[in-house]
Amino acid sequence: RSYEQRLPRKMKRLAxxxxxxxxxxxxxxxxxxxxxxxxxxxxxxVAVLGALQAVGRVLVIAPGRDEKLELSARNLPTVEIILADSLNVVDLLKADVVLIEQPALARMTEVYA
Incomplete structure (x- = not known):
């Protein structure tokens, strides 16, 4: 038996x-x-994150798949990379610092606005 409930799209966007x-x-x-x-x-x-003073759990929002970024970050346990299309509330709330790339910000406004 599944007690899963669907959440309306507008409510997800609001959250x-x-x-x-x-x-x-x-x-x-x-x-x-x-x-x-x-x-x-x-x-x-690590040098880039240090220059940005990103300490703690870091969420990087990328506009698309960037193999160099993904492979560089996979060995860092406190850094998580997520695409702008698949952004969710749980990842946002878990992160101490959120880094958004400029093209990802444009994509986020296009998808979620």
């Missing part, structure tokens, strides 16, 4: 908007141009 507003109020959201990683190296990603 996502509320979570984004809460993170914005906490100054936990930072919009960046792009990561611009030259190679698949975890050290480069």
């Amino acid at each position: 996502l908007r509320g979570a984004l507003t809460a993170k914005f109020g906490d100054e936990a959201i930072r919009v960046i141009d792009t990561f611009g990683l030259d190679a698949v190296r975890t050290k480069e990603l």
Whole structure:
């Protein structure tokens, strides 16, 4: 027996908007141009995150699949990468810092606005 209940689409969007507003109020959201990683190296990603002062659980919202970014971050347990299309409230609330790439922000407004 499944007790799963479907949530209306408008309610999901409202919850996502509320979570984004809460993170914005906490100054936990930072919009960046792009990561611009030259190679698949975890050290480069750690250096970029250090320069952005992203400490704790970091959620990176990417506009599309970026193999260099994914492979560089897979060895970091506190960094999670999610696509702008598949954004969800649980990942947003778990993160201490949310980094949004500029093209991902445009995609988010297109999908969720």
